[in-house]
Amino acid sequence: MSMGPAVTGVRCVELDVRDLPRALEFYTQVWKLTDVGDNGLRGSGPAAHLLKLRHAQDRACVRRVTFDARDREQVERLHRNVAPVAVRCGAPAMLGEGAGYGFDFTDSENRRMRVVCDVRDHASRLDDADAPQKIAHVNFNTADIDATLAIFCKGLGLSVIDESGPLVFLHGDNTDHNCVVIAKNGKTTLNHIAFEMRNIDAVMRGAGRMKEAGYPVEWGPGRHGPGANVFCYFAGWEEAPLEYTCDIEQVDAAYVPHGPDYWKFPPGRADRWGFTDPHSPRWKRIQDLYTFASDAG
Numbered sequence: 001m002s003m004g005p006a007v008t009g010v011r012c013v014e015l016d017v018r019d020l021p022r023a024l025e026f027y028t029q030v031w032k033l034t035d036v037g038d039n040g041l042r043g044s045g046p047a048a049h050l051l052k053l054r055h056a057q058d059r060a061c062v063r064r065v066t067f068d069a070r071d072r073e074q075v076e077r078l079h080r081n082v083a084p085v086a087v088r089c090g091a092p093a094m095l096g097e098g099a100g101y102g103f104d105f106t107d108s109e110n111r112r113m114r115v116v117c118d119v120r121d122h123a124s125r126l127d128d129a130d131a132p133q134k135i136a137h138v139n140f141n142t143a144d145i146d147a148t149l150a151i152f153c154k155g156l157g158l159s160v161i162d163e164s165g166p167l168v169f170l171h172g173d174n175t176d177h178n179c180v181v182i183a184k185n186g187k188t189t190l191n192h193i194a195f196e197m198r199n200i201d202a203v204m205r206g207a208g209r210m211k212e213a214g215y216p217v218e219w220g221p222g223r224h225g226p227g228a229n230v231f232c233y234f235a236g237w238e239e240a241p242l243e244y245t246c247d248i249e250q251v252d253a254a255y256v257p258h259g260p261d262y263w264k265f266p267p268g269r270a271d272r273w274g275f276t277d278p279h280s281p282r283w284k285r286i287q288d289l290y291t292f293a294s295d296a297g
């Protein structure tokens, strides 16, 4: 669907957390990622890690979001498109042992991002029906939709596939309906991180596991309009805004995008099933809780 070079999706998110040992315990025991050392946490897919944690100087925040590119040529083409719209942008380079080839940049809302290829991933998938498989999408709040779309569309090559209320859904160089969502809500924070589960059973077993561990569902279970994915939202460790999702719609060039008028639910509904209650006040609060790291490093 995209004409130029485009990233294929979100590879991983780096988070600063106040209590590193307990965060690792939560993400392994409850969220069901696997500790691969150096505070990296993998899912059941091949990606080296989906989350990387480090000790926060001050408060929990997002340090960096990393996107995948297909190969070095794509990294270099993407760099040529990102550099003019970024506030700071490094040159493509080898990023260290096993970390691949890519470049880092920062945008006008202080989001640090990376585009990378050739990362040394795991040789095999984990046969674990409860583990998240990959990062399905990251939802970013924005106070400046024009600058944000310049970064994600002109820079990273994503295309607008649907719009619903304040949400803009962005499609990358693969068949998933979206890999990035932008929330036009006057904020410059993280809205949430969504982890793809194998199927609805895995989402619901995850919801049960979270509830049992003291992390009740803040919104869901339900099935979204755009993307048609199943969702369950939680306040995770240090109130990280997290989602278990599955069943994202697979699209091709024949997909017809729609706008906010089309994606309206009937009164009283917040999803396709008509099952879920509206999100909790806590979810409303935590989808504006995590800022992007402002210190160097």
Ligand SMILES: [Fe+2]
Residues within 6 Å of the ligand: 137, 139, 192, 194, 231, 243
């Ligand atoms: Fe989501």
